[in-house]
Amino acid sequence: MSTMTAMEPEYSVPFVAKKRMPPVLRGFLWAAVGFLVFNTLISETVPTYGHPFVTELSVTIGWVAALVGWILGIGTWEAVVKPAFGIATRWAPATGWRRYLEYSTDHKVIGIQYVVASTGGFFIAGFAAMLMRVELMKDQMWLFQLPQQYLTTVGIHGTIMMFSVGTVALVGGLGNYIIPLMIGSNTSAFPKMSGISLWLVPAGILTVAFSPLLGYWTTGWRGYQPLATQDASGIIFYYLGVFALTLSSLLVSINLTATIIFKRAPGLTWNRLPIFAWGMLTVSLLNLIWLPEIMMTFILSLLAHVAQLPLFTAVGSPLTYMELFWLFGHPEVYIVVVPGFALWQEILPVMSRKSLFAEKWGVIGLVFVMALSGMVWAHHMFTNMRNDEMMPFSFFTEMISIPTGFAFMVVIGTLWKSKLRLTTPTIFILMSMFNFLIGGLTGVFLADPVINLQEHDTFFIVGHFHYTIIGGMVFSWLGAMYYWLPKLSGRMYNEKLGVIGAIWVFLTFNITFTQFFILGMKGMNRWVPVYMPYLQNMNFEVSIFAVLLGLGFLYNAIVILHAWRRGPKAEKNPWGGKTLEWYSAAPEGTVNFPETPRVVGSFYVYGDESEEAVVLPGAAISQR
Amino acid sequence: MDSNEGKQANQQSDDKGDTGGMLQRTDEPVDWSRRKFLIGTGAMAIVGITALFGQSLIGKTIKAMTGVPVSKGIQDLYVGDYYYLPNEMVWRVGDEVVVNFHNLSPNRFHEWMMGQGFDLTPSDFGDVKTQFHKDFWDGVQVEVLEGHGVDNFVTNKAIIKSNEKYPWLITQQGQGNFSPTLMPGGSIRLKIKVPDKPGVWQYGCFVQGFVHYRAGMKGTLRIIKS
Ligand code: HEM
Ligand SMILES: [Cu+2]
Ligand SMILES: [Cu+2]
Numbered sequence: 001m002s003t004m005t006a007m008e009p010e011y012s013v014p015f016v017a018k019k020r021m022p023p024v025l026r027g028f029l030w031a032a033v034g035f036l037v038f039n040t041l042i043s044e045t046v047p048t049y050g051h052p053f054v055t056e057l058s059v060t061i062g063w064v065a066a067l068v069g070w071i072l073g074i075g076t077w078e079a080v081v082k083p084a085f086g087i088a089t090r091w092a093p094a095t096g097w098r099r100y101l102e103y104s105t106d107h108k109v110i111g112i113q114y115v116v117a118s119t120g121g122f123f124i125a126g127f128a129a130m131l132m133r134v135e136l137m138k139d140q141m142w143l144f145q146l147p148q149q150y151l152t153t154v155g156i157h158g159t160i161m162m163f164s165v166g167t168v169a170l171v172g173g174l175g176n177y178i179i180p181l182m183i184g185s186n187t188s189a190f191p192k193m194s195g196i197s198l199w200l201v202p203a204g205i206l207t208v209a210f211s212p213l214l215g216y217w218t219t220g221w222r223g224y225q226p227l228a229t230q231d232a233s234g235i236i237f238y239y240l241g242v243f244a245l246t247l248s249s250l251l252v253s254i255n256l257t258a259t260i261i262f263k264r265a266p267g268l269t270w271n272r273l274p275i276f277a278w279g280m281l282t283v284s285l286l287n288l289i290w291l292p293e294i295m296m297t298f299i300l301s302l303l304a305h306v307a308q309l310p311l312f313t314a315v316g317s318p319l320t321y322m323e324l325f326w327l328f329g330h331p332e333v334y335i336v337v338v339p340g341f342a343l344w345q346e347i348l349p350v351m352s353r354k355s356l357f358a359e360k361w362g363v364i365g366l367v368f369v370m371a372l373s374g375m376v377w378a379h380h381m382f383t384n385m386r387n388d389e390m391m392p393f394s395f396f397t398e399m400i401s402i403p404t405g406f407a408f409m410v411v412i413g414t415l416w417k418s419k420l421r422l423t424t425p426t427i428f429i430l431m432s433m434f435n436f437l438i439g440g441l442t443g444v445f446l447a448d449p450v451i452n453l454q455e456h457d458t459f460f461i462v463g464h465f466h467y468t469i470i471g472g473m474v475f476s477w478l479g480a481m482y483y484w485l486p487k488l489s490g491r492m493y494n495e496k497l498g499v500i501g502a503i504w505v506f507l508t509f510n511i512t513f514t515q516f517f518i519l520g521m522k523g524m525n526r527w528v529p530v531y532m533p534y535l536q537n538m539n540f541e542v543s544i545f546a547v548l549l550g551l552g553f554l555y556n557a558i559v560i561l562h563a564w565r566r567g568p569k570a571e572k573n574p575w576g577g578k579t580l581e582w583y584s585a586a587p588e589g590t591v592n593f594p595e596t597p598r599v600v601g602s603f604y605v606y607g608d609e610s611e612e613a614v615v616l617p618g619a620a621i622s623q624r
Numbered sequence: 625m626d627s628n629e630g631k632q633a634n635q636q637s638d639d640k641g642d643t644g645g646m647l648q649r650t651d652e653p654v655d656w657s658r659r660k661f662l663i664g665t666g667a668m669a670i671v672g673i674t675a676l677f678g679q680s681l682i683g684k685t686i687k688a689m690t691g692v693p694v695s696k697g698i699q700d701l702y703v704g705d706y707y708y709l710p711n712e713m714v715w716r717v718g719d720e721v722v723v724n725f726h727n728l729s730p731n732r733f734h735e736w737m738m739g740q741g742f743d744l745t746p747s748d749f750g751d752v753k754t755q756f757h758k759d760f761w762d763g764v765q766v767e768v769l770e771g772h773g774v775d776n777f778v779t780n781k782a783i784i785k786s787n788e789k790y791p792w793l794i795t796q797q798g799q800g801n802f803s804p805t806l807m808p809g810g811s812i813r814l815k816i817k818v819p820d821k822p823g824v825w826q827y828g829c830f831v832q833g834f835v836h837y838r839a840g841m842k843g844t845l846r847i848i849k850s
Contacts, residue, residue: 022661028668052702052728094655101661148839206672213675215705216839229731232705232839308731 023102027073027199034069035062056233056306059214063240067203074199075103080192099589103199105191108588110198111177112488114252115481117201118173119557121164122474124209126550128157133543135529139536148216150529152234156208158221159238162332163245164205166469169477170339171287172198172252175280178484179256181581182274184265184597184614189258197251200244207241220527222329225301225312225321239302243295250291253284260284265580267599272613274579274603275362279342282366286335286373294328297321319384326377334373336469337436338366340476341407344429347483349414349604350577351426356604357413358406365406372400382452390449397447401440408433423575424498428479431506435471439464442517457527460520466513474553478505481560486570487581493563501556508549515542578603578613694848700724703734703806703829706836711843715818717850722769722815727806733775734836735805738827738845752834756826760845761802764819773810778803805831822847 021029039062043055054062072081075091080103082089094102099109100116131153135143144150180188188194211217215232223242228235260273260281273281301321304311312321349356356362378385378393411433420426442464445451455461478501485493515538524535531539573582580599584592593616601613696719702709703726715721727734739756746752761782768786771777780802804812829841 020656022656022664025661025664028664052704056730096655098655098658146838146840210672210676215707 023074027070030069030073031066032069034065034067038062038065056236059233060236060240060302060306063207063237067200067244070203071196071199076196079103079105080196095589103195105187105195106588107176107180107188107191107194108586108592110188110191110194111173111175112588113198114168114176114201115173117198117205118165118169120202121160121205122169122553123557124205125157125160125165126553128153128160130547130550132157133546136531136539137543139531139533139539141529144529146216147529148218148232149212151218151220151527152212152216154527155217155220155238156211159208159242160205161469162221162336163208163242163249164201166336166473167249167287167332168201168245168252170343170473170480171249171256171280171283171335172201174477174480174484175252175256175283175339177488178581179259179277179280180263181487181584181592182277182579183260183263183268184580184593184599185259185263186592187263188255189262190255193251194255197248197255200248200251204241204244204248207237207244211235211237211241213237222325223298223301224318224325225304226318228301229304229313233305236302236305239298239305242298243302246291246295246298249287250295253287253291256280257284257288265593265597265599268580269599272599272602274346275356275359276342276346276579278363278366279339279346282342282370283335283338286331286338286370289374290328290331290335294325294332297324297328319381322381322384323377326380327374329380330377331373333465333468334369337472338369340432340436340472341366341369341404343476343480344407344411344433345414346579347425347429347479348411348420349606350575351423351429352415352418352420353576353606354414354418355602355606356410357416358410359604361406362410365403365410368403368406369400372396372403376400379447379452382449383456387449394447394449398444401444404440408437423482424493424495424502425479425483427499427502428475428482431502432472432475432479435467435475435506435509438514439467439469439471442467455520457525458520459516459524459526462526463513463516463520466516470509470513475505478502478556483575484581485560485563485567486574489564489567490570490587491563491565491567492570492574493559493567497559501552501559504555505549505552508545508552512542512545512549515545578606580614583614583616694719696721698722698724700726701736702726702728703736703841704728705732706829706839706841708736708827708829708841708843712846713843714846714848716848717818717820717822719818719850720815721818722813724811724813725804725806726811727773727808729808731808733805733807733831734841735776735803735829735831736827737801737803737830738825739801740823740825753830753837754834755801755830756828759801760821760825764816766802767815769813769815771804771810771812773807774804774812775807775810776803776805777812778805818847822849 020026039054039058042058042061043053046055046057078089079091093099093104099106100113104110104113131143132150135141135150135153141147141150144153176188176194180186211234213234214237215234217228217231217235217238219228219231219235219238223235223238228238260277264273300309300311303309304313312318345356345359345362376393376397378389379397382390382393442460446455446461446464482493482498485491519535519538519542522535522538524531524539572585580597580603583597586592595616598615599613600615601611603613605611605613694714694716696716699713699715699721700709701713701723725736737756738760739758740760741757742753743755743757744751745754759780761780763781763783765783765785766779768784778800780800782802804814806812823846825845825847827843827845829836
């Protein structure tokens with residue numbers, strides 16, 4: 001943000017550059033120091049029998065200190081803390097690739113950082129998925145020695161996928177990058193907070209990934225109590241890691257909500273707000289409602305373990321925790337997939353060069369999904385309730401397919417009789433719609449108690465949610481990465497390689513996960529490393545396709561990365577999009593809009609004599 | 625609807641405000657060293673991955689190379705959820721060993737059995753290992769020096785000597801293997817003369833429907849000839 005240089009001149013003493021320690025390393029160093037100091041303090045002063053150096057209490061407090069050390073070390077010490085206390089510091093943000101590896105307040109840098117962090121989490125959790133699938137190739141323990149090791153791997157996979165990919169990648173990554181551009185602003189509302197919140201993500205991922213160091217845990221990504229209290233201490237790192245990840249999402253949502261409400265360019269009324277911005281606003285509100293609820297639940301669980309409060313054991317029943325968890329757990333699936341819906345409706349009008357059909361209904365759909373999300377949680381607990389309690393939850397669950405259907409209708413109406421350009425992003429979005437349709441249809445089955453009671457906790461469920469999450473979210477994430485690549489990097493990907501990547505993951509994904517449904521119906525349970533021998537052939541083959549799918553994701557990441565660095569220079573607005581982000585050519589570190597743009601029309605009206613939606617004062621720059 | 629006019633003006637001043645206060649940005653390049661970064665993070669990644677996955681493979685290799693020392697005198701044996709520390713011991717026949725058996729778990733009972741072979745109980749999911757078939761402590765003289773938070777002490781065929789009448793000596797012969805079971809935080813101190821039973825013995829905890837043993841609460845004791 002070079003507006004900053006304007007305020008520089010008062011400073012005149014020559015500044016001798018000091019070699020800094022790489023901020024990531026300094027972050028780790030300060031984290032280690034923080035951990036050692038506080039861990040020692042606690043384990044020495046709070047008596048524990050046998051005086052072990054690391055106790056559950058000391059590791060918890062040590063972790064908090066380590067997190068603070070990490071955040072300070074990454075650059076906030078000079079850039080935030082010291083100035084806040086009135087101590088003059090000089091902060092020279094790094095340039096080039098280095099700026100992605102330290103604290104930054106540039107929303108575009110933060111966006112990329114979030115994308116990279118989520119992708120890192122995706123591959124770490126994906127590696128865990130591969131380990132699981134390798135174990136399931138045989139009907140006996142062979143890769144893992146203990147059932148607990150398998151269960152911990154399942155938990156790590158699910159936790160990192162949900163809280164560092166599903167919840168974060170689109171909102172924190174593309175949201176942070178695109179939203180301020182899309183609404184004609186130069187910054188987000190709270191850039192400092194945003195810069196800090198990013199660094200909670202790697203901390204959270206590493207905490208969860210390294211949880212086995214403290215002991216195995218068996219609860220999966222839901223941290224079920226009172227089972228968790230029975231677990232070894234690794235569960236503590238589950239709670240702490242998830243705390244860091246959810247806190248990050250919460251801060252992102254606060255920032256995006258405020259940005260969208262207060263930072264819109266003149267003329268950008270609510271009626272004209274781009275559909276992707278609507279999606280981000282909806283998700284942010286969902287996050288603001290539900291994340292604090294689940295964070296409190298996890299904190300109570302942590303206390304149940306560390307301070308041995310009888311919160312979920314002596315009083316109440318296992319249902320206490322399940323109610324609390326699923327009250328968040330179901331809205332979570334909309335937190336994951338609503339950004340996906342928004343992307344369908346954002347990208348396809350541009351690709352089909354046709355006005356968005358029934359745009360208002362698209363927005364209403366998003367908002368109704370949000371509103372209904374909190375009314376269905378008990379469909380995860382049909383096995384635990386009386387018959388007459390099932391009815392309302394079954395009803396509301398099936399109701400949600402109506403506003404979800406709006407998203408499909410809007411997109412199909414848009415595609416109707418259009419000249420669709422079958423580019424890689426288009427193909428990914430269409431694939432996402434297809435996969436999510438299967439996830440949704442199987443969801444309707446599962447909302448029906450009769451079927452649910454048969455398929456509960458089998459691989460049918462695992463198939464269903466992978467179709468919704470990978471199908472709905474990961475595919476549209478990939479589509480969006482290809483779509484905005486020219487915007488993010490100024491370079492173009494190779495269309496042929498992109499299409500190959502799309503077809504590769506689509507085929508392997510479908511072959512892998514349709515078989516999950518069949519396995520489930522044949523009686524394959526979740527959370528078991530050892531199963532009946534008649535299921536082995538199918539599991540063996542599923543594992544092979546799962547590995548091919550994993551390689552497919554890797555392939556797409558490499559194609560994108562390669563295009564990012566080496567791809568041919570892209571046109572400024574290769575797809576001919578009308579939304580504001582295409583009017584700004586600014587790379588990271590520069591001002592988005594040197595002059596305030598002015599919105600004068602809808603972004604989604606296409607046609608022969610359609611008008612520009614945006615007026616830039618001064619030059620009448622065309623979008624093409 | 626169009627009430628956004630004027631917002632932009634605020635926005636511009638906000639932009640300046642956000643780095644305000646005492647912070648001054650510089651444009652001088654104080655970029656940090658790429659080499660240090662790569663070496664540092666690379667080294668940390670190796671240490672981390674070794675810690676995570678090396679427990680079994682690399683840890684075992686190193687142990688096999690260095691060997692486990694023969695212990696006499698005091699031998700600490702800690703249990704936690706769900707492990708023994710150490711999970712390998714070497715004793716020499718005829719030596720005197722004082723075992724300090726401590727339960728470090730804040731909320732779980734743990735026991736210590738030692739023997740060879742297993743007694744199996746059939747179940748729908750295959751045989752369950754319920755305890756050792758041959759009890760190491762058969763005919764061994766054991767002196768109980770001290771005990772706190774002992775929940776249950778099965779003496780089986782060991783020859784127990786203790787100065788006081790301990791209230792926890794409650795389970796006598798024929799009720800399963802020799803095993804002290806400790807409450808959370810409990811401890812017991814036993815003194816023995818290593819019996820002439822050379823070979824490899826297993827130890828383990830079969831509490832909670834044998835879940836603890838399956839979860840990895842096991843270890844090996846090697847008795848070597850004097
Ligand atoms: C190559 C891709 C993937 C494969 C092969 C895969 C495989 C699996 C398998 C086999 C399980 C169930 C294990 C069991 O219950 O025994 C599982 C669970 C799960 N997966 Fe995936 N997965 C993949 C990608 C993803 C992605 C992208 C997400 C989310 C963004 C995800 C989220 C989850 C969740 C939330 C669970 C439930 C974990 C639990 O029960 O605690 N997975 N996965
Ligand atoms: Cu649900
Ligand atoms: Cu035990």
